[in-house]
Amino acid sequence: MTSSDPARAKAPRRKRRKRRPRLPDSAAATRVEILKSAACAFRRLGYHGATVAKIAAALHMKKGNLYYYFRNKEEILFACHQYSLDRLLELLEQIEQSDLGPDERLRRLIVTFVHTILDELHGTALFLDLEALGPGHLKMVIARRDEFDRGMRLILQEGIRGGLFEQTDAKLLSFAILGAVNWIPRWYNPDGPASSQEIGDRFADYLIAGLRHA
Amino acid sequence: MTSSDPARAKAPRRKRRKRRPRLPDSAAATRVEILKSAACAFRRLGYHGATVAKIAAALHMKKGNLYYYFRNKEEILFACHQYSLDRLLELLEQIEQSDLGPDERLRRLIVTFVHTILDELHGTALFLDLEALGPGHLKMVIARRDEFDRGMRLILQEGIRGGLFEQTDAKLLSFAILGAVNWIPRWYNPDGPASSQEIGDRFADYLIAGLRHA
DNA sequence: GCTTGCGCTGAACGCTCGTTCAAACTACGT
DNA sequence: ACGTAGTTTGAACGAGCGTTCAGCGCAAGC
Numbered sequence: 001m002t003s004s005d006p007a008r009a010k011a012p013r014r015k016r017r018k019r020r021p022r023l024p025d026s027a028a029a030t031r032v033e034i035l036k037s038a039a040c041a042f043r044r045l046g047y048h049g050a051t052v053a054k055i056a057a058a059l060h061m062k063k064g065n066l067y068y069y070f071r072n073k074e075e076i077l078f079a080c081h082q083y084s085l086d087r088l089l090e091l092l093e094q095i096e097q098s099d100l101g102p103d104e105r106l107r108r109l110i111v112t113f114v115h116t117i118l119d120e121l122h123g124t125a126l127f128l129d130l131e132a133l134g135p136g137h138l139k140m141v142i143a144r145r146d147e148f149d150r151g152m153r154l155i156l157q158e159g160i161r162g163g164l165f166e167q168t169d170a171k172l173l174s175f176a177i178l179g180a181v182n183w184i185p186r187w188y189n190p191d192g193p194a195s196s197q198e199i200g201d202r203f204a205d206y207l208i209a210g211l212r213h214a
Numbered sequence: 215m216t217s218s219d220p221a222r223a224k225a226p227r228r229k230r231r232k233r234r235p236r237l238p239d240s241a242a243a244t245r246v247e248i249l250k251s252a253a254c255a256f257r258r259l260g261y262h263g264a265t266v267a268k269i270a271a272a273l274h275m276k277k278g279n280l281y282y283y284f285r286n287k288e289e290i291l292f293a294c295h296q297y298s299l300d301r302l303l304e305l306l307e308q309i310e311q312s313d314l315g316p317d318e319r320l321r322r323l324i325v326t327f328v329h330t331i332l333d334e335l336h337g338t339a340l341f342l343d344l345e346a347l348g349p350g351h352l353k354m355v356i357a358r359r360d361e362f363d364r365g366m367r368l369i370l371q372e373g374i375r376g377g378l379f380e381q382t383d384a385k386l387l388s389f390a391i392l393g394a395v396n397w398i399p400r401w402y403n404p405d406g407p408a409s410s411q412e413i414g415d416r417f418a419d420y421l422i423a424g425l426r427h428a
Numbered sequence: 429g430c431t432t433g434c435g436c437t438g439a440a441c442g443c444t445c446g447t448t449c450a451a452a453c454t455a456c457g458t
Numbered sequence: 459a460c461g462t463a464g465t466t467t468g469a470a471c472g473a474g475c476g477t478t479c480a481g482c483g484c485a486a487g488c
Contacts, residue, residue: 027464030465046260046263047260047262048260048263051445052446062466062468063445063446064448064449064467064469065465065466067447068464068466131260166423168416169416172408172416175394175401176394177394179393179395180390180393180394180397181393182393199386202382202383205382206386206387206390206425207390207424208424209424210421210422210423210424237434238434240434241435265475267475267476275436276437278436278439278477278478279436281478282435286476287476429488430488431486432488433484433486434484436482436483436484437480437483438481439478439480440477440478440479441477442475442477443474443475443476447471447472448470448471449471450467450468450469451468452465452466452467454464455462455465456461456463457460
């Protein structure tokens with residue numbers, strides 16, 4: 001017996017949601033498979049360029065079947081973002097609870113960020129195709145993205161206040177770092193000479209060196 | 215009989231080109247207006263998300279009129295890339311012909327790059343929506359992009375060889391720099407606190423500082 | 429006033445895509 | 459063997475898109 005269904009009572013906040021099919025647990029693995037295929041297609045072709053038929057074909061499915069697992073295409077995109085943000089915020093929290101110094105925090109953040117994006121998310125650049133999200137989903141994703149931004153900025157400010165880093169605008173710095181990292185999927189080639197570990201290390205070297213006092 | 219008759223016999227090399235409308239000179243200004251509107255829409259919505267109707271509406275036109283100036287949507291995208299690459303390669307050549315040192319070369323490249331992208335191209339991130347280009351156009355754009363890449367890498371290698379910059383992989387460095395810069399349009403707000411000049415300066419400070427010897 | 433050609437429009441066309449759904453298939457408990 | 463719940467499919471639909479084109483307004487030249 002399923003225990004009491006939450007949020008069934010009223011929920012006057014939102015428009016009446018269509019009933020969710022309520023999939024069994026065995027479907028979870030397939031859902032993730034779809035997410036990976038979708039993320040890959042979104043990255044290569046953009047949200048509107050990637051058709052549901054292509055996303056399904058990469059898994060040897062027909063497109064109709066995707067609607068057994070997701071309500072629509074936009075929900076797939078949203079789920080991709082949630083999946084990525086889960087990993088990244090989890091990483092951030094780990095670092096915040098550690099007792100490392102600002103430079104070591106930043107290094108771990110960059111190295112693991114690169115590793116996560118390249119190896120686990122198959123090159124899903126973060127913060128992509130945001131405009132295709134519906135207003136409600138967009139708000140959620142932006143809120144969590146800002147949370148990550150803020151965490152990174154805190155590390156930078158900590159380093160600046162402690163005199164470890166040069167005194168500059170932490171906001172611009174964080175944009176520069178995130179830009180360099182988020183751009184990686186555009187040129188990364190898994191069969192190329194540089195491994196994800198190596199890229200993460202070199203990027204961390206470079207991006208942290210620029211912060212230090214001359 | 216496999217001779218290559220360039221005129222009309224069979225022309226197996228290229229598909230038969232449709233007649234080019236050959237517009238009068240007065241149309242050149244409107245063409246650029248369309249390019250700017252299109253670039254803006256492509257950036258915000260992606261190539262497939264930006265409809266020709268929206269591109270036209272921003273100029274108070276109807277979509278049919280765009281086909282008086284361009285053969286199709288893909289040609290508009292291609293023209294956007296050519297326009298950007300013209301500016302950027304022009305900038306690169308200016309720098310190469312100067313007698314500045316590697317660090318000053320790189321500074322000028324970054325500062326002017328940022329300024330050009332933000333103020334002149336209205337945030338057209340370079341190398342965007344490449345997958346939407348036809349094979350022929352794609353080849354041209356990639357060739358010119360590589361030319362720019364190579365120019366930047368040369369500056370870096372020059373600095374490394376001269377002992378001014380730390381010894382690392384120039385390719386990865388150039389990717390990091392281009393990523394940081396190309397990501398700017400994603401967060402830049404023209405009405406925000408930071409001007410394009412200021413952003414260019416701070417980015418150049420940071421990105422060059424990371425190269426110097428410790 | 430008439431012609432000419434540029435700039436532009438409205439309507440129409442195919443085509444592709446997202447989405448729906450009834451039916452079919454599969455694996456398993458009884 | 460049968461029923462049932464989980465999963466997949468094929469076909470169909472409607473909307474929206476890129477593209478075409480005949481034709482209209484209009485300004486300049488004769």
